[in-house]
Amino acid sequence: MGNEVMYQSFEWYLEDDGKFFSKLKDEIKDLKNSGIDAIWLPPVFKATSTNDVGYGVYDLYDLGEFDQKGSVRSKYGKVNELKSLIEEIHKNGMKVYMDVVMNHKAGADKTEVFRAVEVDKNDRNNIISEEHDIKAWTYFDFPGRCGKYSQFIWNFQHFTGVDYDEETGKNGIFKICGDGKNWSENVASENGNFDYLMFADIDLNNSDVRDELFRWADWFTDYLQIDGMRFDALKHMDASFVRDFIKHLCENGKDHLYYFGEYWENNLNHDDRFLFETKYKLDIFDVTLHFNLSEASKKGKDYDLRKIFDGSIVKNHPLMAVTFVDNHDSEPGQSLESFVDPWFKKIAYGLILLRKDGYPCVFYGDYKGIKAKNISGQKDMIDNLIDIRKKYAYGDEDNYFESQNLIGWVRRGSEDHPGRLAVLISNEDAASLRMFVGKDQEGKKYVELTGENDREIEIDKDGFGVFEVGPGSLCAWADKDSL
Incomplete structure (x- = not known):
């Protein structure tokens, strides 16, 4: 990636005003002048509501085009505004990376009754109920889209688990029963097996599901003319599916795309295994470095700076690391909150922007602030470090x-x-x-x-x-x- 810099263009608490695409379009020239080379956009698909950040994905084919889930627009705007934004990004010689969510679906159109067992949320391999009927939201026929782009209808056979039984009103983790139904073994081992994360968990080993997601990927990349994909929730997805998904795109003329993703593990052995199982086809965010930065900011002079890169991706796989200081998951109020203290931000950004290895990603919340949490941005400081990177940070x-x-x-x-x-x-x-x-x-x-x-x-x-x-x-x- 040379001395390129990526910009995460969103944070969790952005206003639900539908103006994100148009506002960002007006900022592209300034971002380019500041030294940004690529824009990472949020999930642009229709989600459970316009107030959904986008990770509660309902319809991968609805990019703000159809009247579904209470609106035509997504949280961020309408499809024509999205395409106009992408054109502006490209016109300024920058790349656009799309946030892709294929681990789960949310906001189903109808319920279905099927057999399931409840499992222990702390050990998903431990079944704690008899097999029984449950009623759950697993039927997606997208009535607002009426089959445009794809006529595929999702039902319970396309999922591995859900978290709610409509019949009894019970919350839990329910594994769907049936021939060949089980959690994937090729995921993180946390909680016994971390295939299930939330909502209706997609069965990535189902042949119909795989075919549909491959078809969608061909359509999506062609329709928007994107330059890369950021994969969400990789630790919950079958690694062989991720490998095959990228292989499919590469074999269909998309080998120029840049692939990277969120494998939220502070464990080098687990990172190594995932990279090996995906045949080193994609880069991953350097979560361990993020945690090291966060710890260093909390400990101050008691932190040994010589250990700042210990266990990190950038140290052990320097060509596969996307380095970052914070992101939408680590910001205050989120379940993975681990925000780097403000006094340390300059040091942290220097560690990702002024060194040889890693593809640095600047976070919107650090750059422009987080209004909902009264956190100020440090744009001038980050711009200065990017400028130094572009002019002087070269060579060994x-x-x-x-x-x-x-x-x-x-x-x-x-x-x-x-x-x-x-x-x-x-x-x-x-x-x-x-x-x-x-x-x-x-x-x-x-x-x-x-x-x-x-x-x-x-x-x-x-x-x-x-x-x-x-x-x-x-x-x-x-x-x-x-x-």
Whole structure:
């Protein structure tokens, strides 16, 4: 991905006004000028209501076109506005990545009666009831769409489990019974088996389901002319399906698409297994690095900065890591809340934007703020770091992970971008660190690029500079004549 930067264009609490697509379209030029190369859009499908962020997907073929679930528009707008937004993104030389949800469906049109067993929510392999009839919302015929684009009708045989019995009013996890019906074994092992997450869980081993989702993928990618897909809830999806889904698209002229996804595991062994089982066909978000950043922000000077990349994807699979500081799942109020403290945001973004490896993703909530939680954005700081990335963060890096509270690195530059970049981070007091930038830099004056320090540092005859950083901060230094 070179020095590209991705932008997550949404957060959980955006207003339900249907103006998201049109507002974002007006911002595309500014985002391009800020150094953003790709836009990750939220799930654009018709969901349970317009107030649904999009992960409660009802109809994958309704992109804000049909009168379903109480409206024509989705939370974000109508299909013509979506297509206009994508055209604007492409016109500005940027890529568009779509958030795709294939683990479950929600908001069914009718109930059905079928046989099921209840399982222990803490161990889904443990059956806690006899097989019995339940009535559940599993029939999807999409009356508002009337068969346009696809005439496929979903019923209980296309799912593995549900979470509600309409007949008794009981909430729980009910595994659907029948020939070949079982949880997938090729998912995360949390809770015994983490195939089931929510709503009506799609049976990704069902041949009719697979054929329909493959057909939908062909239609969706052609209809919107997208550049990539972000897969939601990968730890709950059969890894072989994910592999075959990508293989299908690649074999049908979509090998240019970029595939990445959310495998929310803070466990390198589990990440390794998923990447192997999907034949390294997609990148994944570096969840472990996110948790390391969050922990470091909470512990302050008691966190050992030398361990910031321990267990991370970017350290162990540097070409397959999408690095991020926060996202819609980790923001305050969410079930996976693990928000990085504000004082540490600059350090965190420096760690994903100014280093060699990883495809960094900037989060809307960090960039523009989270209005519902009274959290301010740090756009100027992030823009500054993106600018430094684009101008100076090139070539290999030499690490100086000197102590618990002080680390640094030097980017050596490349043939096209020969300038050097020296970066320091302190999570305690102001400090300095002697780092090598090259004998050819002798006598050059380096200045700080983030506005933290107004001194000039002269490189000595051996190619070293003694670089400075303020307390609890990050500083980046480069030759002033290269500005």
